[in-house]
Amino acid sequence: MTSAAARTARDLTADLPVPALEDLYQDLHRHPELSLAEHRTAAGLAGRLRTAGYETAEGVGGTGVVGMLRNGDGPTVLLRADMDALPVTEETGLPYASEHDGVMHACGHDLHVTWLTGAAEALAAGRDTWSGTLLVVGQPAEETGQGAALMTADGLYERFPRPDVLLAQHAVPGPAGLYAHSPGLIMSASTDVDIVVHGRGGHGSRPEATVDPVVTAAYLVTRLQTVVSREIAARESAVLTVGRIEAGTRHNIIPSEARIALNIRTQSEEVRQRMIAAIRRIAAGECRTAGCPREPEVTVGNTFPVTVNDSETDRRIAAVHGQVFGAATILDPGPAMGSEDFAHLAQHEGTRLPYSYWFVTCTPADVWNAAPGTDLMDKFAAVPSNHSPHFAPDLSTLAPGVRTLVSGALSYLVR
Template sequence: MREAAVVARLTREITPGLGPGHVPGSLADFYRDLHRRPELSFEEHRTAAKLAGRLRAAGYEVTDGVARTGVVGVLVNGEGPVVWLRGDMDALPVHEATGLPYASEVDGVMHACGHDLHVTWLAAAAEALAAAREAWSGTLVVVGQPAEEAGGGAAAMVADGIHDRFPRPDVLFGQHVTPGLAGCCPHTPGLTLSASDDVDVVVHGVGGHGSRPESTVDPVVTAAYAVTRLQSVVSREIAANEAVVLTVGRFHAGTTSNVIPAQARLGVNVRTRDSRVRERVLAAIRRVVEAECAAAGCPLPPDVTVLPGCPTTVNDACLDGEIAAVHGELLGAETVFDSGLALGSEDFSLLAPRGVPYDYWYLTATPAAVWEAAPGEGMTEKTAAVPGNHSPLFAPDLSVLAPGVRTLVSAALSRLADQSGPVCGSPRGRTRGRQAPPMPGTPA
């Protein structure tokens, strides 16, 4: 690729209105419109139409309805590499509590993870690159992905033939908004996001009248013992140097207080970074639940169903180093550092065919006033204290609109504006580079 300083300078030249402190009104209006009208996974019809319309107006060949609500725009501009830029589009079933003048108008639905920002960045970056065709050569593919929050969007796009129907990527780029003082661009070479699995558990009891528990096998009590016991799996069965999280996020049983139900259902989420550890944790969940059911005398063994979610996200270390250098030149060297492994998860990596390198980085977006008022000392404590992804109070600072466009544009130009050498490739290393106190990104 060209030198980082050259790519950064070219990026500034083709995005003259996106310098530090600039928030173009049209960009902010587009973002606010998306934020007011969020849509859940696989329901992003309006959002997809907005993105598709801007891509068509910029000269892209656009395909709608990929994996139901996905959008793919293709711009062929001579010989050269094929670069994919991806942004996810869906919102969450969260009641917004930010009090913003452009807060969600859809009851119980909110862009609590910042995907409205992602679409805004993606659309504006695509437009800037289309308007500067003379500065680069190759093929740009813009992917508006549905259903990242549901965990099935990327897999659905692959199943719908995205790798066969559109130019196959030589490199894939993506980014995510995250808590932290607005203006930083954390990068992590190698492993950056954990794998995620959901486990659905059904405990079968014997229902009956609440006044005669002796005639029943209470699945609520049995499931409660299982929940308590599961808390020891990570603390007592997994080495302390392994990054593992086990969360029981759902417990459903019964319909009224004087009836002992016949079933109880648990929803368990597991985050791991190592496939062998993952198998041990999943086996432990099954063992604990089966043992508690046996101890309670349940009439049937429990149903334990693993619902695989997202794989690990492992940045190509060479590629990440090059893009981090570009972003350092663009935003300031002090803004780019290694944020380390986060136990959030993403399906982004599924869009990269086997052997294709990818890079996934973050942009911090906590308003300065919120950051300064947060309790704690240092980056780690303050990051934990400010509203983060999935919070009903999550409200990114609009100052990140412009730099988020430039980070995507510069990543694309690092390949499209240079034909001198091959793209970084596998194996994807885990070598750590720039160091700073960890600032966990939490996409999903």
């Protein structure tokens, strides 16, 4: 049986202005902005919300936008989209490719803002069909893990009603038209770690008079690969990636230090702490073995929390999505190793507010069909992923992405 929320969502989104949504998306894609510099994007979103009748605030947590629509008695539902782009040089060849050198919407946040705008406008236009309060949040700096925490620290829930439920979605590779829900853990924690190896520099012709930090760093990188394979139980999921090594200035100069930047992905705090302890121990051991004049500096940096859906909330949203799009479009892929800061928005006064976070697949059909492989996972690994310079979502997902947010909100706001 189709629910009232699903029927209402279909009605409110039956005549979406798809050409206008395409124009908005392409404009956002042309003009990407890095974390905490999303001034143009935020101003555009705020303007659309005001026009639709929302009480709107800008500059929340830096460049965040909040729109509030009070519409009688009922629950408060928060819809969120992240707005920032990445320091990636675009290679898609799209006619609406980024006009900013070295900056690209390579993660789909331009699509997220378009979806949120369309949903906010559709819900405002159909306010006679629902009752409650709608909060629409344009969040900055998701890519650095700062934005959600900055917004809550800036009094998000003191200046606006505390939501009864939070909803968000993310564009991901996969044949366009699928909606991935996991009623529990859906995304992992991420932690950045920086290591500085201190050596003793000198002339490249006299290595015996130096302590070469480059060689030590090379041993350290190799040794770090044993953390997951030899110190984490096989039943646990964990990843350790060395993303950057920096050392030296000339071919014939042995430098005095080397820097290593790495990232770990974990799904429990116990495994995270064990990995950080192992990194510190291995770094200290390798530097001691090499005779480094100083202990290495190990600094724990940006951390993203685990994203754990409230099971009842996520099943409710998945059910209405199944009614709107068909049961065959809903799948449970299990937890991903990717990370998000959305969970910070759900923290309030020591409690965790219920939320649902899901994925919307967006690979164009021709790209998906041309990808090598015979099953879903083979093709998934072959098509451009988030953060790729070739990431280019299918415009056919614009209207469905609006419907997912509208139907999710209405599953609480329609009685």
